[in-house]
Amino acid sequence: MKWPLSQKMETSLLICIIHKCEQITMYCADHSQLCCCKCVELNHRLCVQVTPLPQAAGGKSTNFKNLSVSTENTLSQLKQCQTYQEDRIKSLKVSYKEHERLIVDGDARVNIVSYLRECETSTVNTTHKT
Structure with a gap:
């Protein structure tokens, strides 16, 4: 209740994605x-820890500020990894082009052709x- 949600958003968060007419009431x-009750009846009858949502949420302390900081740190690390990988890809492309140039234009091609002629001869x- 502390964070106002639109009625449509609140409804979509509380409706079971499997049984569209049922409200989520259990965890x-x-x-x-x-x-929802149908999910419990069909898929969770043998489960030991099925509890009503208010009971399941009770005692759970959520520190959203710490969660936000942790998420930002993780995002920063992911961006660093992405930058590192992009740099590695650029480096590999440059290396590939250099090796390709050596093969096509360089001595490697001449040496291979010369070796093949020697083998043929x-x-x-x-x-x-004989």
């Missing part, structure tokens, strides 16, 4: 799922001798 700790000479 299954065994599966970490919010449930050796094979032809060996075949003619």
